[in-house]
Amino acid sequence: MRDPDFQELDRDYHGGGAFAYATSKPDVWQRMSRVMEVFLYVLILAAILRLFWPEVEKQRALNTELSEIEQIKEAREARVADLRQEYELLKSDREYLETIARDRLDMARDGEHIIRIERPDDEEPEEEVLPALPRVKPLKPLR
Numbered sequence: 001m002r003d004p005d006f007q008e009l010d011r012d013y014h015g016g017g018a019f020a021y022a023t024s025k026p027d028v029w030q031r032m033s034r035v036m037e038v039f040l041y042v043l044i045l046a047a048i049l050r051l052f053w054p055e056v057e058k059q060r061a062l063n064t065e066l067s068e069i070e071q072i073k074e075a076r077e078a079r080v081a082d083l084r085q086e087y088e089l090l091k092s093d094r095e096y097l098e099t100i101a102r103d104r105l106d107m108a109r110d111g112e113h114i115i116r117i118e119r120p121d122d123e124e125p126e127e128e129v130l131p132a133l134p135r136v137k138p139l140k141p142l143r
Contacts, residue, residue, distance in 0.1 A: 089096045101107075108114045
């Protein structure tokens with residue numbers, strides 16, 4: 001059973017007294033409070049992003065540098081593999097050894113005419129412009 005002294009407050013709370021408008025339709029201050037709450041959340045998120053963004057950029061730069069270093073490492077490993085293969089060929093294949101020795105010493109056998117075309121390693125010819133004629137260097141005869 002209910003206390004008769006509180007029936008009036010009960011009626012105000014449930015049935016349409018002074019508090020009835022608060023439950024049915026939010027007023028301006030409640031809306032403003034909700035807007036400010038969302039604004040504060042966005043502001044806090046922006047502050048966190050601003051705080052950590054330099055670290056994210058630094059991590060991206062380090063990842064780029066790491067990929068460049070890995071590419072250099074792969075190129076050097078390929079060069080090492082080529083040099084090991086050349087070493088094995090020089091050690092075991094007489095024909096290859098003779099070819100390389102003749103090439104590096106600029107020597108040819110009797111009756112042989114060899115023409116060497118040298119191109120610069122660091123420059124690539126442009127497609128639009130005709131490249132200059134390559135230099136021809138005669139070889140010394142092998143005795």
